[in-house]
Amino acid sequence: MKYSYYPGCTIGTTAVEYGLSTDAVCAALDVELIELEDWNCCGASSAHSLNHELALALPARNVALAQAAGLDTVIPCPACYQHSLAADKRLREDENWRAEMEQLLGFQYNGQGRSRHLLEILGGDLDKDALAAKVTQPLKGLKVACYYGCVLVRPPELTGWDDPEHPMVMDRLLEAVGAEPVDWSWKVDCCGASLTLSRSEVVVELSSKLAEAAQEAGANCIACACGICQINLDTRQKDTQIPVFYFTELMGLAFGLPGTDKWFGKHMIDPRPLLKSLGLA
Amino acid sequence: MNDNDLLIRNIDTSFAELVQERSGENVRRCYYCQKCTVGCPTAYVMDYKPAQVLKLIQLGQKDTLLRSTAIWLCVGCETCGTRCPNEIRLAPVMDTLKYMALEEGYAVPETAVYALHRSFMDSIKLWGRVHEATMLAEYALRSRGAILSDLGMGMQLILKGKISFLPERIKRLGEVRALYKRAGSESVKGGGS
Numbered sequence: 001m002k003y004s005y006y007p008g009c010t011i012g013t014t015a016v017e018y019g020l021s022t023d024a025v026c027a028a029l030d031v032e033l034i035e036l037e038d039w040n041c042c043g044a045s046s047a048h049s050l051n052h053e054l055a056l057a058l059p060a061r062n063v064a065l066a067q068a069a070g071l072d073t074v075i076p077c078p079a080c081y082q083h084s085l086a087a088d089k090r091l092r093e094d095e096n097w098r099a100e101m102e103q104l105l106g107f108q109y110n111g112q113g114r115s116r117h118l119l120e121i122l123g124g125d126l127d128k129d130a131l132a133a134k135v136t137q138p139l140k141g142l143k144v145a146c147y148y149g150c151v152l153v154r155p156p157e158l159t160g161w162d163d164p165e166h167p168m169v170m171d172r173l174l175e176a177v178g179a180e181p182v183d184w185s186w187k188v189d190c191c192g193a194s195l196t197l198s199r200s201e202v203v204v205e206l207s208s209k210l211a212e213a214a215q216e217a218g219a220n221c222i223a224c225a226c227g228i229c230q231i232n233l234d235t236r237q238k239d240t241q242i243p244v245f246y247f248t249e250l251m252g253l254a255f256g257l258p259g260t261d262k263w264f265g266k267h268m269i270d271p272r273p274l275l276k277s278l279g280l281a
Numbered sequence: 282m283n284d285n286d287l288l289i290r291n292i293d294t295s296f297a298e299l300v301q302e303r304s305g306e307n308v309r310r311c312y313y314c315q316k317c318t319v320g321c322p323t324a325y326v327m328d329y330k331p332a333q334v335l336k337l338i339q340l341g342q343k344d345t346l347l348r349s350t351a352i353w354l355c356v357g358c359e360t361c362g363t364r365c366p367n368e369i370r371l372a373p374v375m376d377t378l379k380y381m382a383l384e385e386g387y388a389v390p391e392t393a394v395y396a397l398h399r400s401f402m403d404s405i406k407l408w409g410r411v412h413e414a415t416m417l418a419e420y421a422l423r424s425r426g427a428i429l430s431d432l433g434m435g436m437q438l439i440l441k442g443k444i445s446f447l448p449e450r451i452k453r454l455g456e457v458r459a460l461y462k463r464a465g466s467e468s469v470k471g472g473g474s
Contacts, residue, residue, distance in 0.1 A: 014443045016350040038452050040409045046401035048357060048376050056375075058405070061456060104459055150358035155370060164363045183286065190322040190358035197420065197428060198393035199326070199354070206322055235434055238427035266441050268434075 003121070004069045004113070005033035006062055006084070008227070009041050014097040015077075015227030018265035022076055022118060022196030022249035024257045028134060029126065033074060036065045042083040045194035057101065059087035064107040066115070067170055071216060076118040076192075078152035078226045079193075084115035085158045117152060119225045119247065120161050123173035131176045136256035138178025141278040144250070145214035145222045146170040146181050149229040150190040177254035184217035186210050189233040200236070200256065207236040215240055220274055225249045234268045253280065292341040300338050304377040310367035311335040317361030317371055327351035331361050331371050347382040353376075353391035391461070396423035406461050409451030413444050 003249050011019035039062050048192035063084060066073040067172050075081040093100050098109050115181040144197035148167045156164040165188060171181040191210060211233060214222050222245045224230050249263050253275070260281070264271050275281035301308050317331040324330045329337060329351045337346050346352065355375035362370030382389065397420050404416040413435040415434070421428045428435075438444050451457065 012449075013413055013445055014438065016443055017330065030305050038409075040451055040457050041405045043405065044401065044411070045357065047405075048381055049353075049398045050402060051464050052376065052380060054402070054460060057460040057464060058457070060462065061312070100463070104463060150356075150360065152358035154363050156363060157376040166293060190356060190360065193356045194320065194360065195323070195354070195356060195394070197417075197431065198397040198424070200390070200431065202323060202326055202354075266443060268437065268441075 001030065002032040002034065002071060003116075004066050004071045004073040005035045006066070006073050006075045006080060006115075007035060008075065009044070010077060010227035013081075014231050015246075017249060017266040018076060018227055018230065018246040020259060021252045021263050024252045024259055025122070025248045025255065027124070027250075028257055029131075031074075031121065034049070034069070035069070035075065036062065036069060039065060040081045044083075054061070056087045056090050056097075057104075059083040060091060060101050061105055062086040063088050063091060063115070064101070064105045064109075065112075066113045067107065067110065070113060072114045072116050074118050074121055075115055076225070076227075078117065078149060079153055079228070080116060081117045082151040082158060085260055086157050088115060089158065115124070117159075117225070119152065119169055119173075122248070122251070123169040124161055128172065128176040131173070131251075135177050135254045137254055137280065139174070139250060139254050139280060140178055140180075141220075142179040142250070142275075142280065143218055143220045144155070144174055144179045144245075145184050145217055145219035146174060146187060146247075147210065147214075147222050147229060148187050149225045149226045150188065150193065150225060152225060153188060160278075168222060170225065174247060174250055177251055179223075179250060179254075182214075182217045182219045183203050185211060185214045191229050193228055193232070196232050196236065203232050204236045205240060207232045208238040208240070211237045211240040212240050214224055214242060221245055222273065223250055237269070242268050243267065243269050244272055245271060291344055294341055294342045296343045297338050298453060300377055300381075302376060303380070304373045306369050306371075306374050307367070307429045308335055308338050308369060310369055310373060311339065312361035312367065314366060316364050318368065320360040320364055321355075322360070323354045330430060331355075333371070334375070334378075335371070337398040343381075346378055347385060347387045348390065349378075350390045352378040352382065353389060380465050393427040396427070399423060404456065407450075407457045408448045409454045409457045410449055414446055415448060417444075433473055 043058040153162050153164045153167045162169045190208040198201040221247045315332040321331050356370040400420040402412045
């Protein structure tokens with residue numbers, strides 16, 4: 001399988017272990033990712049807060065690049081993913097706007113090439129038996145609270161590939177690699193997102209509640225699919241110290257891929273003591 | 282809500298229609314079940330809760346809303362829009378109110394929130410992508426040091442190699458700049474800092 005790849009701004013920096021583990025896991029599964037040439041930032045939480053036009057035009061440029069590449073585009077960040085979908089929708093539905101974008105960006109919109117989230121590809125498309133066949137080290141004893149966060153599955157009219165209140169794709173994926181997902185009710189509650197710098201006490205409150213709820217549900221770790229969710233949960237827990245993984249890191253660990261120690265060394269809450277106690281590291 | 286906030290002389294009769302038109306959301310359908318407020322992660326720090334924001338729109342309380350903290354504390358998580366029995370998505374409504382507040386020159390009461398958004402957008406304009414180190418430096422200036430409490434964490438992130446010093450500038454930055462130019466500067470003027 002071959003896809004275009006839109007890494008987004010966090011993959012090279014605060015979410016570096018998400019990028020590294022994504023590369024490794026996709027290579028192991030013969031999912032080829034070709035980085036979009038000259039991609040730009042989607043505007044994240046800020047563009048839509050200040051300027052409606054920029055919020056759609058910035059990701060529209062990436063949609064144009066993806067279309068030129070001629071493949072579906074894999075996006076690891078839920079916010080980038082949601083903004084791409086929103087821009088694509090407007091390109092599809094708003095003729096005048098489409099014409100303006102086509103002129104400014106020098107392309108002709110044809111609707112080819114969809115934006116898809118990494119979890120949707122690895123957890124939704126791939127055959128669970130094929131995944132299980134790659135496992136050399138089942139993640140036995142790893143009781144994981146699968147945390148999807150806010151915009152990965154919302155708004156459902158844009159995303160729509162998993163239940164917006166009770167998604168299960170990550171749970172099934174991590175179960176297939178031997179982990180033990182717990183039932184819990186906070187899968188799609190927001191961590192506070194971009195308020196982490198400007199109103200950090202709000203994010204401390206929300207992220208701590210999530211971590212406490214995970215612990216109460218019997219989890220010994222959390223898995224997520226978003227650079228902002230991960231850094232918020234990894235840095236803003238008050239009274240708990242629950243390791244927060246990217247789902248790709250756990251897949252890589254189960255597949256026995258090299259490099260896991262480097263990924264885990266990037267975490268603020270070191271997950272290696274937990275993994276050692278379970279005989280997984 | 283203060284008793285003084287709702288004044289008949291402050292009613293802007295065209296406000297609900299305008300918000301509806303710009304946001305694309307039918308705000309008149311709200312029958313105040315308050316499901317949005319109950320599910321909102323940041324309602325507890327807002328001056329007006331999400332359902333109250335909708336009610337104030339219906340009542341034409343433009344001035345009250347454009348001064349509110351609520352519109353800046355909505356993080357756009359889409360919980361309310363997903364659950365609304367009348368299919369009103371509040372996130373685009375909140376964004377519309379932010380645009381109106383900026384266009385009309387209201388000071389943003391959440392100065393740090395606004396400072397971060399501005400610094401972020403300036404970074405994209407400069408590089409085509411966000412470059413954390415310079416973006417955070419601008420944010421520290423704009424927010425008058427709001428970030429200093431996180432200095433320790435910032436150091437740890439640098440030590441772990443999670444904040445890069447060298448920015449990556451995209452090749453065809455001119456295209457991104459053209460998008461900025463087309464979008465106008467009217468929505469990013471004003472504000473609190």
